[in-house]
Amino acid sequence: MSLLLAMTGWHVEDWRARFQALLPEMPIVVLGEPFDRRAVHYVASWKHPVGSLTGLPNLAAIFSLGAGVDFLFADDKLPTVPIARVVDPDLTTRMSEYVVLHCLMYLRQQYRYLRQQREGLWEDDRNQPAARSVRVGVMGLGELGRDAARKLQVIGFDVAGWSRSPKAIDGLTTFSGEEGLKAFLARTDILVCLVPLTPDTRGIINAELIAGLAQGGRLGGPFLINAGRGGLQVAADIVAALDAGTLRGATLDVFETEPLPPDSPFWRHPNVTVTPHNSAMSEPEAIASVIAAQIRRLEAGEPLQNVVDPARGY
Structure with missing residues (x-):
C-alpha cells in the first residue's frame, strides 16, 4: 500500500521526504510519475488536476x-471516499496571530500613522478607543474562528460570532443562520471572515453584507478582514464600498485568482492591505x-478524525 502525493505549486520532493521520514514502511x-494505482490507499492533495484521482480502486481516504x-469538491470526478481536513494547533495559532494583529492595527490606527x-x-486627534468599545464579529466558528474569538477577547475586544448553524460557546455571544446575520452585522465594527467556501457562502462578502455593518462605531466606520477564501468576496463590491466610505478599510489575504493579478485594484487602493495568502501558513x-x-x-483500525461532510462542503 502507498501514499500518493497529488499537488500543484509546491515542492513535491520536499513533501515526499517529509512523509517518507514519518512513514518509512x-x-x-x-502524481505524474509511474506508480501502481492499485497500491494507492491514501492521497495527500493540494489542488490536484481534476480527474487525476480516478482509477484508484483501493483508495481509503483523501487528506487535504x-x-x-x-x-477538492471542485473536482467533479473526485472518488467517494472519506476526506479529512487538517486541524493543527500550529495552523490555528498562526491564523489567530494574523487576526489579532490586523484587529489591533485598526484599533490603534497604525495604518494612519504609517502614512x-x-x-x-x-x-x-487623541481619538484612541479602548478595545472593549470596539465590536469584532467573527464569521465562522470552526476551530480557527473559535480560537481567534477567544484571543480577541483576551485583548479586550467586544467579540461575537456567527455561523450557519447554531453553536453555543461559553463566554461568546453567537448568532446563526440568515435570521441572525442582520443582527450580527449591525453590531460589528471589524468583520473577520473565516467561513469555509461552499456553494452557500460563495460571494457572501458582497454589497448587501457590507451595507449591514455598523456605521456608528468608535472606529468611525467598519473594517473587513478576510482570511478565509477568495471566493467568499465580491471584489468589485469591496472596492465600491471603500470608495463610497461605507467600508473604511480591508485586509485581504485570499483572492479568487492567486497570485493576485497585477491589474487588481486592491494593489493600489490606499485603504486595502494585501497579504499573499499566508495568514495561516503552517509548518x-x-x-x-x-x-x-x-x-x-486507520491502519490500527481506529476511526478517521476531522472528516469532511460532503453535503456541507466542510
Missing part, C-alpha cells in the same frame, strides 16, 4: 494538505505529522 509516490477543502510617517506628519512538517498520524490511526 510506506512507499510514497507522486491545507485547512480548506473547497478545491503620516511617510509624509513627515506629527498628528494625533509543512506539522501538516505532514498530522496526516501521518491519521494514516496510522
Whole structure:
C-alpha cells in the first residue's frame, strides 16, 4: 500500500521526504510519475488536476494538505471516499496571530500613522478607543474562528460570532443562520471572515453584507478582514464600498485568482492591505505529522478524525 502525493505549486520532493521520514514502511509516490494505482490507499492533495484521482480502486481516504477543502469538491470526478481536513494547533495559532494583529492595527490606527510617517506628519486627534468599545464579529466558528474569538477577547475586544448553524460557546455571544446575520452585522465594527467556501457562502462578502455593518462605531466606520477564501468576496463590491466610505478599510489575504493579478485594484487602493495568502501558513512538517498520524490511526483500525461532510462542503 502507498501514499500518493497529488499537488500543484509546491515542492513535491520536499513533501515526499517529509512523509517518507514519518512513514518509512510506506512507499510514497507522486502524481505524474509511474506508480501502481492499485497500491494507492491514501492521497495527500493540494489542488490536484481534476480527474487525476480516478482509477484508484483501493483508495481509503483523501487528506487535504491545507485547512480548506473547497478545491477538492471542485473536482467533479473526485472518488467517494472519506476526506479529512487538517486541524493543527500550529495552523490555528498562526491564523489567530494574523487576526489579532490586523484587529489591533485598526484599533490603534497604525495604518494612519504609517502614512503620516511617510509624509513627515506629527498628528494625533487623541481619538484612541479602548478595545472593549470596539465590536469584532467573527464569521465562522470552526476551530480557527473559535480560537481567534477567544484571543480577541483576551485583548479586550467586544467579540461575537456567527455561523450557519447554531453553536453555543461559553463566554461568546453567537448568532446563526440568515435570521441572525442582520443582527450580527449591525453590531460589528471589524468583520473577520473565516467561513469555509461552499456553494452557500460563495460571494457572501458582497454589497448587501457590507451595507449591514455598523456605521456608528468608535472606529468611525467598519473594517473587513478576510482570511478565509477568495471566493467568499465580491471584489468589485469591496472596492465600491471603500470608495463610497461605507467600508473604511480591508485586509485581504485570499483572492479568487492567486497570485493576485497585477491589474487588481486592491494593489493600489490606499485603504486595502494585501497579504499573499499566508495568514495561516503552517509548518509543512506539522501538516505532514498530522496526516501521518491519521494514516496510522486507520491502519490500527481506529476511526478517521476531522472528516469532511460532503453535503456541507466542510
